[in-house]
Structure formats: C-alpha cells, structure tokens
Amino acid sequence: MGQKGAEGEMIELVGVSKKYGSFTALHEVDLEIEQGEFIAILGPSGCGKTTLLKLLAGFMGPTDGFIVMDDSTVASAKRVTPPEKRNIGMVFQSFALWPHMTIADHIKFPLDHHPNRKKESRQEVQERMGEVLRLVGLDSFSDRYPSELSGGQKQRVALARAIAPKPNLMLMDEPFSALDVELRMEMRKEIQKLHRETGASIVFVTHDQGEALAIADRIVVMNQGRIEQIASPEMIYTRPETEFVATFVGKCNLVKGQWQDGSFIPKINPHCLWPDLGVAKTFKKNGIYPVRPEQLQLSMVALNGVHGRVTFVQYQGHEIHYTVEISGETWTVHESVYSPRFYVGDEVTVGLKKAVKPEKVLVSN
Amino acid sequence: MIIKQRMAEERRKGLPPFSLFFQNKNFYKGIGLLAVFLLFLLPVLRLIWLSFVNEGSLTFGYYSEILREQATWATVRNTLVIVMGSTILALVLGVAFSWIVAYVQIRGKRAMQLFIFLPFIIPSYITTLAWTQFFGGAGPVAAILALLPGNLQVPNLYSIGGIILLLGLSHYPLVFLFTVNVFRKIPRDLEEAAATSGLSKKQTLRKVVLPLALPGIASGGLIAFLSNLDNFGIPAFLGTPSNIRVLSTYIYEQVVGFGPEAFSRAAVLSVMLGVIALFGTLLQWFLLRRSRVTETVRGDMSPRIFLKPVRQTLLEIGLWTFLLVTSLMPLVAMGALSLISAYGVPFEWGNLSLKNYEYVFFTDMKPLAALSNSLGLAIVTMAICLVLGTLFACLRFKFPGWSTKTAELFITIPYALPGTVFALCMIFMWMEPVPGWNPGIYGTALILFIAYATRFMVLQIRGSYTALLQIDPSMDEAARISGATGWVRWRKVLLPLLFPGILSGALLVFLMALTELTVSSLLWSSGTETVGVVIFGYEQAGYSTYSTAFSTVLVLGILLGGLLFMALGKLWDRKVLKAK
Numbered sequence: 001m002g003q004k005g006a007e008g009e010m011i012e013l014v015g016v017s018k019k020y021g022s023f024t025a026l027h028e029v030d031l032e033i034e035q036g037e038f039i040a041i042l043g044p045s046g047c048g049k050t051t052l053l054k055l056l057a058g059f060m061g062p063t064d065g066f067i068v069m070d071d072s073t074v075a076s077a078k079r080v081t082p083p084e085k086r087n088i089g090m091v092f093q094s095f096a097l098w099p100h101m102t103i104a105d106h107i108k109f110p111l112d113h114h115p116n117r118k119k120e121s122r123q124e125v126q127e128r129m130g131e132v133l134r135l136v137g138l139d140s141f142s143d144r145y146p147s148e149l150s151g152g153q154k155q156r157v158a159l160a161r162a163i164a165p166k167p168n169l170m171l172m173d174e175p176f177s178a179l180d181v182e183l184r185m186e187m188r189k190e191i192q193k194l195h196r197e198t199g200a201s202i203v204f205v206t207h208d209q210g211e212a213l214a215i216a217d218r219i220v221v222m223n224q225g226r227i228e229q230i231a232s233p234e235m236i237y238t239r240p241e242t243e244f245v246a247t248f249v250g251k252c253n254l255v256k257g258q259w260q261d262g263s264f265i266p267k268i269n270p271h272c273l274w275p276d277l278g279v280a281k282t283f284k285k286n287g288i289y290p291v292r293p294e295q296l297q298l299s300m301v302a303l304n305g306v307h308g309r310v311t312f313v314q315y316q317g318h319e320i321h322y323t324v325e326i327s328g329e330t331w332t333v334h335e336s337v338y339s340p341r342f343y344v345g346d347e348v349t350v351g352l353k354k355a356v357k358p359e360k361v362l363v364s365n
Numbered sequence: 366m367i368i369k370q371r372m373a374e375e376r377r378k379g380l381p382p383f384s385l386f387f388q389n390k391n392f393y394k395g396i397g398l399l400a401v402f403l404l405f406l407l408p409v410l411r412l413i414w415l416s417f418v419n420e421g422s423l424t425f426g427y428y429s430e431i432l433r434e435q436a437t438w439a440t441v442r443n444t445l446v447i448v449m450g451s452t453i454l455a456l457v458l459g460v461a462f463s464w465i466v467a468y469v470q471i472r473g474k475r476a477m478q479l480f481i482f483l484p485f486i487i488p489s490y491i492t493t494l495a496w497t498q499f500f501g502g503a504g505p506v507a508a509i510l511a512l513l514p515g516n517l518q519v520p521n522l523y524s525i526g527g528i529i530l531l532l533g534l535s536h537y538p539l540v541f542l543f544t545v546n547v548f549r550k551i552p553r554d555l556e557e558a559a560a561t562s563g564l565s566k567k568q569t570l571r572k573v574v575l576p577l578a579l580p581g582i583a584s585g586g587l588i589a590f591l592s593n594l595d596n597f598g599i600p601a602f603l604g605t606p607s608n609i610r611v612l613s614t615y616i617y618e619q620v621v622g623f624g625p626e627a628f629s630r631a632a633v634l635s636v637m638l639g640v641i642a643l644f645g646t647l648l649q650w651f652l653l654r655r656s657r658v659t660e661t662v663r664g665d666m667s668p669r670i671f672l673k674p675v676r677q678t679l680l681e682i683g684l685w686t687f688l689l690v691t692s693l694m695p696l697v698a699m700g701a702l703s704l705i706s707a708y709g710v711p712f713e714w715g716n717l718s719l720k721n722y723e724y725v726f727f728t729d730m731k732p733l734a735a736l737s738n739s740l741g742l743a744i745v746t747m748a749i750c751l752v753l754g755t756l757f758a759c760l761r762f763k764f765p766g767w768s769t770k771t772a773e774l775f776i777t778i779p780y781a782l783p784g785t786v787f788a789l790c791m792i793f794m795w796m797e798p799v800p801g802w803n804p805g806i807y808g809t810a811l812i813l814f815i816a817y818a819t820r821f822m823v824l825q826i827r828g829s830y831t832a833l834l835q836i837d838p839s840m841d842e843a844a845r846i847s848g849a850t851g852w853v854r855w856r857k858v859l860l861p862l863l864f865p866g867i868l869s870g871a872l873l874v875f876l877m878a879l880t881e882l883t884v885s886s887l888l889w890s891s892g893t894e895t896v897g898v899v900i901f902g903y904e905q906a907g908y909s910t911y912s913t914a915f916s917t918v919l920v921l922g923i924l925l926g927g928l929l930f931m932a933l934g935k936l937w938d939r940k941v942l943k944a945k
Contacts (some may be wrong), residue, residue: 059842083845090846097840100861109857114848161847171846 010035010201011056011169013067014106020297024049027225028065033169038195038202040216044248048225049205052206055091056203069238070168076092087116087314089162089200090171093176095154097146104142107132108162128164129334135197136190138159159190163198172204188215191203209249213237222246240290241280252290252308253331268327269306291352293334298322298348300340305349310342324350394768397760404819405775408794409782415793416632427626427633436610441637444611447528447600448641454533455589460582461541462684466541467548470668471681471846483692486579487536487924488880490598490897491916493531494904495695497522497602498702498913501713505698523607534590534691535649540585548862549664554658556669579652587649594642595783597883598897599836602904613639613883616785620792626790635786643781658781703913712870721914732915734892735899742895743878746817750874753818755867764835773826775934780823782885791888793814794928810893816884821874828870832863865937872930876923 011033015341021167026048033039039050054060055067061080067071074081079094082092091228097106111117111125113180120128136156146154155175157233164169176184197201206212212219213233221228221236223244229236240246243254257266264274266289273343275288284289308326322333323341342348417423429803431437437480462481484492500506500522510517522529551574559569575582600611611635619631640924672680672901704717757776764907779787796807797817806812844858882897889898897921903912 019530057842059845082840087847090843092839092843094837094839096837096843098840098843098858098862110847113850116848159844165848188756210455285709300572320533 006315010070012068013055013065014068016052016055016067018048018055018060018061019062025225026055026062029227031220031227031230033201033203035168036199036201038192038217040202040204040206040212040218040219041222042206043218043222045121047222049207049222050173051225052222053173053203053205056083057088057167057171058086060227065252084113086169087167087278089165089167089361091155091158091162091173091175093173093175095146095158097154097157102143102145103133103138103149103157104129106157107164108148109208110165114167116167132160135163135194151179155179155183155187156190157166159194163194163200166198166200167216168200170198170200170202172202174206175204176208177205179271184211184311190318191215192209207225219249221249223248238280238319239280240248241282243283243290244247244289246283249337250292251292252292252333253296255289255291255331256287257289258287261288266288266306268329272305277352284351291331292331293321295315295353296331296333296350296352297339298324298333298335298342298350300349302349302351307347307349310346310348313342313344324348326350386467386942392505397852398566398768403774405822407818408790409778412632412635412786412790414944415629416636419629427629431630431633436615437634440610440612440615443525443604443642444594444638447525447532447611448590450525450529450588451532451536451593452586454529455537455540455593456586458533458537458581459589460544462537463469463541463545463548465680465684467545468552469680470671471684474680475683477688480688481538481541484535485542486876486927487696487920488598488897489535489596489790489883490602490882490891490900491529491699491880491920492535492695493599493602494900494916495699495910496531499695499698501702503702503705505694507937508712517684523609525609528600528603528609528611531603532593532596533597533636535599537587539588539592540582542587544578544581546664547578549666551577553565553665554670576794577863583649583652587645588928591642591781592644594645597784597886598901601886603772605811605905612870613783613785616789617887618783620789623632628789632787632793635783635789638783638786642781672726681943683787696917699913700917701921703910704915705910707910721910722918725911725914725918727796731899732896733892735894735896739879739896742810742813742817743875745814746821746878747811747871747875749814750820750822750825751871754822754870754874757822757828758829758833761830773823776826778945779820784820785887786822788884790818791819791884807888808890808902810890812888813885813893813895816888817833817878817881820884821877824873824877825867825870827862827872829867832866832870835866836862865934876926880919880923896905 012032012166016026016031017024017348019237025193028087029048029052031070037244043049053063053097056082058075061075062077064077066076069086073079085196101109107129108125111120111128117125117128128243130139132210133326138153138156138160141149141153146157147159148225152290155178158175175188176189178231179187181300186213190206204212204216216233219229219233219236220230222245228242229240229245230243236245238250240250240252246252246254254264255264255267255268257264259265264276264279266272266274276336277295279289298310299305306326308324308331310322311325311330312320312321312323318337320341322335322336324331324333333350416427419426419427454711465471466477471477498504502519503538504519507519510519522531551703555577556569559573560566564572595613597613597617600609600614601617604610604614615636616631616634619627619634627724629940652679703721705712706716706718706720710716742859757769757772761773780788782790791812792807795812797803798806839859840862841854843852849857879896880897882901883897886901889895895901896915900912903909903915
C-alpha cells in the first residue's frame, strides 16, 4: 500500500524478551519494521503490546535480545539508548499535553530539544512550527492552553508535537482510546494523511481490530507476550494462522471435524463436505475449520447440512447477528438484512456460503 | 494487573535524571539509611535507654519510683480524661461539619471551609489566649452575661472543661480535613441502591454512609487524639494556673525544674506518653482492620441533600454563628483587649491606647529579637526541608522499595512524637552526640535548627511526594521523547507541574516552625527565644496585655500571609495551569 522507499528494514527486534521478576511480559519477539511502514500491534490488554512499545521508545530495556535502529544497536540487556537520544516521536494514550504550555510551546519544545532538529536557526524553527500547525489544522489555536481545547484538538496537538522534529519512527499508544467513535473515524484518516506526508514509519498499538485492519500496512497480532501472526490486514483477517488470531480478529467459529483430501467434514454432520477456502496448515493438522460469521448462511431446514436452533437475534442495521445452537455448540452467523429473516426458536440449517472465488486467490499477492 | 503495576514502577524509575549518582546502589542505600537512622530514630532510642539507666547500670528504679507517686496517676488520669473528651468533641464537630459540607446544599461552602481552617493556621496557644480574653472579665461574654437577668457566671476556662473545649475546637479541623473527602468519595449509587432496597434516609446514613466513612473518621480521630495528647500550649496556658497537669506539661515541669534526676524522670514519663499514643494507633488499626473501601475516583462535589429554603437558611445561620463565635470572635476580642491600657480596666474609649504595642515592640527588646529568631528558624528550616525533603521524595518515588519505606517511617517518628518527648530526645541526642563528647550544640540556636528540621522534614516529604504522584508519568515521557534531557526536563516540565505541591509543603513547614512552642520551650536558651517562648513567658509572668498585643500582630501577619498565598495560588492557577 503506502510504502514509500524500499530501503529495507529500518528497525529490527531480535529475540527480545522482557521479564518482570518471574513474570514474562514478552517472549523472544522477532520483528522487522521497514522504512515508511505502518504497523499495527493488535492484542487484548496485557498481551505485551504496550511493553513492546515502551521497549521501542527506550523507556525500559529488554532482559534478553536486542533492538537495532538505523544500523545501530539501541537496546540490549546491557545497554539502552534513552528515548531522548533516539530519533522517534510518540503519541500517548491520554495525549500527555503539558498543562502549563501553549500549543505553540508544545510544538517548539521538540524543535528545541529533539536530537533530530537541534541545530536550527530561530527562523527555521518558526517556519517549521507554522508548517506543522497548518498540517494538523491548528494554526489559529497556537496561543491556547490544552485545557481550552476539545478532545480532537488535543489529539492533533499530540500528533503535531510528535511529527514536528520529523522523526524516523512514530510510536502511538492507543491514541484514539480517549476519543468518541465519530472522532476516531476522523482521526484515522488524519493519521493516514500524516503517514503519507511524513513518510515516517509508524508503530500503532491498539486493541481494536477494526482500527488495525483499517489503517495498517501490516498487523502484528500478539497474545500473552508472544507474536501470533504478522501479515497484511487481508491475510490476518481471511487467513488466520492460529486459533487466537481466528477468534480475536475474525471472530471465527472454530468448527471441529476432519480434513480429507483438501475438504472438510464437520463432526456434527459427517454428510457435509466443505471446500477449502484458504485454511492454514495448523488448523488442518488439528482438524479445525475456522469459519467467520459472515461466511455462514442460514436457510430453512434442508436435508443436507448442519441443523440448529436460533437462540438469539441481534439486529445491527446493516446486518443481523444470529446465535445458533447446534448439538451443544454455539455458532455465530452474520447475515445480510436482505437474506431471509429468522427468529428466536426457528429451526435452521447452517451452511457455508459459496465464495465467488476462493480467498486463496484473493490474497495470494 | 501485576504487569501494569510493575510497568508503573519501571516508568517511575525513569523519572529523576540523577540516576548516575546511584550506580553503586547498595552502598548508597546503606549510607542513606544509616544517616536517617542516626538523625531520626536514634534520639528516640536513646530516650528509652535513658529511662532504664542509672549511673551506667540497668534499672527499673525510675519506673517504680514514678509509678508509686500519687502525682503521676493524677496526671495520667487528667491526661486520659482531657484527651478522650477533646477527641470526642473534635470528632463530633469535625464529622458533623464535613458531612454537612459534603452532603447538604448550603451556600458559601468555600468561605465556610476557610473559617473551619482558621484554628488550624493560628497556633493553639494564641487561640487559647484569645479565648481567655473572650471569656475574661473585660471580654464580651462577661458583658453580655451581665446584661442578662440572673446572676450568670462566665464559665471558667481554667479548668478541665476549658482545656477540653479548646483542644476540641483547635483540632476538629483535622478531623474535617480527613473526613470531608471521604464523604465526597462515597459513590452516590451506593446510597441510591440502599434507597431502592427500601432503606430510609436515616437508615442509609447509619448502614451505608457511616460504615464507608469509617476509615476517614478513624484516621481523623487518631490524628485528633495524637494532637490532643501532644498539645502543650493549651494545657500549659489553662492548666498551669489551676494546677491541672497533663503528661506533656508534667514532662516540661520535670525538665525545667532540673534537679538531679530530672531528665531520667522526664524520660520515664515520655515513655508512658508514648505508650498511650501507641494505644491510640492500635485502636485505629483495630477499627480499620476489616473495612474495605470502594471509592469513586474523584470526589462528588455536588450536594446530595436539599433542604427547604427556610431550613437551609436556618442551618446556614447556625453554622455561621458557630464558626464566627469559635474562630473569629475570640481573635477580635483579643485584638480589642490588646488596646486597653492596663489589665483589668473596662473596655472603654478612654482606656484605649497603643501602649502595649509600644512596650512590646519598643521598650522590651525580646519580642522583636524572638520574631527575628523565629523568622530565621522558619526560613532556614523551610530551606533545609525543601531541598532534602524534596530530594527524598524523589528517591521515594523512584525507588519505592523497602529501604525508602523504612526511611520514611523513621522520618515520620519525630513528627508523630509529642513535642515535649521529642524535645527531650533532642536534648539526649545532641547534648553528647557521641557519649563523652559535648560539642556545645545544646544551649545554642543550633539545636533548634536541628530539632525543627528533624521534626518537620516529613511535612515537606509528604507535600513533594504527593505532588510527584499526581503527575502522570506520560508528562515526563513526552518530554523525553521530545529529546529533553536531565535539567531541561526538570526546568521546563516537571518543576512547573510540581511547584504548587512543593510550595504548599514548604509553607506548612514555614508556618509550623514560625509559631512552634512546645519544642522550643524546652530547647531555647538565652538569646534564642522563639515567638512562642516569649508569649508563653509573658503569660507565665502575668503580662497578658503584652502577650495579647504580640499575638494580635502575629495573627494579622499570618492572615495576611495566608491571603497572599491564596491570591498567588489563584493567579498561578489562572496563568499557568489555566484553571484545570
């Protein structure tokens, strides 16, 4: 997608672990981030994603492994380059604006001190300030204090402060979690725009899979201190490689059964035969077919197929979410509002939608 | 959860930029702890030691001697009665006021809180002086009672009842301070849940609100208890003329009475006083043992109980009358009576003059010298505490391990001890810091500096530490990401944010040191009199017109300083923090 230069990897994490006493927050993480790449780190709270971000920032050092940035090792178990000496910018979860400084002060601060921008004339600093303020659309607010701004404006100040010294790497720690839904959508675009214009690599931490899918070039899914999968949003969504990714990102139903010659026979009804729409090897080995809710469809009871009973119906506007109980298992099915409507208690047959073309082809690039 | 907590610790460690000095952590840790132990805890241990030692051998002789004396038991009985009575009074007043201020819709709460705090910033011996004038022969109470039919007598303040009244009035602001936010933080929905479960307002108060407020009430009660036990000014001013002794004044009498065994006897009495204080702390611990607190994060400032307009007005009138009569009127009476030309003459136009002021400030050289002594003491103590206390607060924040916790505990002890006991500890410690070597610290101003810095250090630490806790770590992290190193981070980001907290700690130290009486009354020597000592001296010599004149000037000075501080605080909020 928006990859700028293809100069190869700019940041490399090799076998990075972080332990707090006997608790391991990160297990031997390997990750490469390319120049200009937009990476989202996705995972539930406590999965180690914030720890990873803090290690990249330099607020703490790894217990094992090392981190390379721009060809120099910035962190190892022995030595850590502090954040003030790294060429980075960061947007904090709660903005972290200084209450005693104006907006202009906030942007001037990194221009005065950041290692990337130190030897600049006063005029250049002024010019850069104006440029950055215009970029985030706050040029008329430069004399205000943070307490006089709305949530969205604070977020823009935080962004402006981070990009002002033109860092190579931008770190974002759930930057939208303090905003309401409407504003989030707007800020997503804002960040995509900034990414295009600055060309910096971005590492964006979030627990919202929709956000990660929407803005990242690549997604790193983490769970319990380990990386589960690294891939493009489409790959993560349609071809999950682990059970965790399948359920956390795609909300998949993990159907048990048997794989035979590239087809799947569900345990519940051995008379069915489901084609392979792009299932990862690990699932095939374990006899699981991860089916996303929108891959399933409901129909009136038919002879062939899996039978069940609707237990919950949630109308969502653009689609309808059904919960279907099938011999003790609970499946989630998302149906379009244009398909036949079912109600609680209805006996239904659940089938796999015929894909127009196998998703293997769709994501093979 | 664990990870979050640990991360918070890890983040803190990144904060103060002087980590270079702490390369060899254990070595410095050991040195620091030893220094804190020597300065703060050893004096107390030496006091306890001395109560058991007679000419180099261990003995219980002093204990058995003192415990056999009638006077001891009378003093202990007085102490217990007075402390219990005044603690109950302070608790009732403090809890009632804090409940009303937190819960009931009334106007002018801010002004009301200022008046509640007035007895807190005026030293209690001056308050006592004001009350004796207020209730005195020429005072307004006597004048009003004389107008009323019947032969009404002015209540005698020089009695156990009077001491209880003044201690209670002086210390209920402490209870208020501890409980008002506890009441505000009780989640409103807990009361609503009780109401929907069918409890009446009164039942809710009894079964939900008060149990939840218990931790605040108990710690407020403990502070009031310890302050009542510790107070020297009130029982000294009111009890001494009528031969009512409590432990703190009895210890004082032992020490100033000299005699061959004065210090040892005083040490034994101090240990007894310490044991009583310990019991209070245990009682509080016992009360809080099983309480679990769920609080809303921020206090709920809006009122929960609305009264009918008439009742509200009546309540407001009642509260204001109480506040004005107990906090302002006595001071006004004292100010007015300081203008009469001689003790005992009626308060009439012809008898007014500035003669007392003239004597205090021009004839007698002591008050001015004392004022400059006290100011010097206060400024130096504030400066020492400001630097060392803030430094320690940073360490405590950056290394929240057992070593800094232990050090803080040691540093708290001199402040928690009753003043007379602490002064005695200082004498034992610094008369001969190393046995057999007397560097002449005791008997000079130096011992006052040491004593004040030791005693008030914890106030600055608390103030600075709270200020550090209130800064979100991301404030500092954002500065580091922006490339700011060591000093720039402090100057541009941390200090402006910490400033109000550190300053209020420093001002508290200043105020306490400026008006201190108990410790200096035992440690002063000729030429190093403090303000408190001079007023106490006048009072003991019967020159109450002079002491009132001097006190009036002090009260005006403190009030002026307080107003200035408030105005500056407002300005700071508006200019710098933009009224958060």
